[in-house]
Amino acid sequence: MQVQESMERAARDLNFEHAAKLRDDWRSLNYLYRQLAWLAEARGKYTFVYSVPGHDGLGTWYFIRAGEVNDVVSAPTCPATYGAVRKTVKRWAVAAEQTVDRGHGPYPHTLSLVASWFRKNGAQLQRAFPPAEAGRKYRGLARSAVA
Numbered sequence: 052m053q054v055q056e057s058m059e060r061a062a063r064d065l066n067f068e069h070a071a072k073l074r075d076d077w078r079s080l081n082y083l084y085r086q087l088a089w090l091a092e093a094r095g096k097y098t099f100v101y102s103v104p105g106h107d108g109l110g111t112w113y114f115i116r117a118g119e120v121n122d123v124v125s126a127p128t129c130p131a132t133y134g135a136v137r138k139t140v141k142r143w144a145v146a147a148e149q150t151v152d153r154g155h156g157p158y159p160h161t162l163s164l165v166a167s168w169f170r171k172n173g174a175q176l177q178r179a180f181p182p183a184e185a186g187r188k189y190r191g192l193a194r195s196a197v198a
Contacts, residue, residue: 089170099180099181100179100180101179102179103126111124112125112136115179117162119161119162119165122157124136133186137186143185147182
């Protein structure tokens with residue numbers, strides 16, 4: 052608020068050029084604050100597995116942790132492929148439970164991308180599930196592939 056007070060003081064003193072510069076600075080700071088708050092909200096809300104079906108019938112599971120893409124595997128379609136990713140998914144479940152070191156994983160640059168994607172495509176969150184439910188989700192995918 053110091054910038055806003057300085058802007059108002061400059062306007063009262065008829066120093067309009069300085070007031071205009073301070074107004075622009077205040078707008079920039081306000082924009083930055085809103086963006087950082089939005090990214091912080093994504094860090095707090097987005098920890099899950101995001102299932103994306105492929106065009107060839109094969110899908111992908113993205114492990115989103117603290118709003119960042121943390122890992123990716125091919126979505127399992129049978130007991131053998133689920134067995135191949137089981138250890139990875141268990142590791143995801145443990146990581147999802149840890150809230151002390153949230154964020155700054157191997158791909159921190161993906162935070163903005165993930166936050167933007169789910170902001171624009173909120174319905175896609177229906178494809179998300181906690182890592183601990185991966186076995187149940189896999190069995191559901193396997194049944195729907197057979198049907």
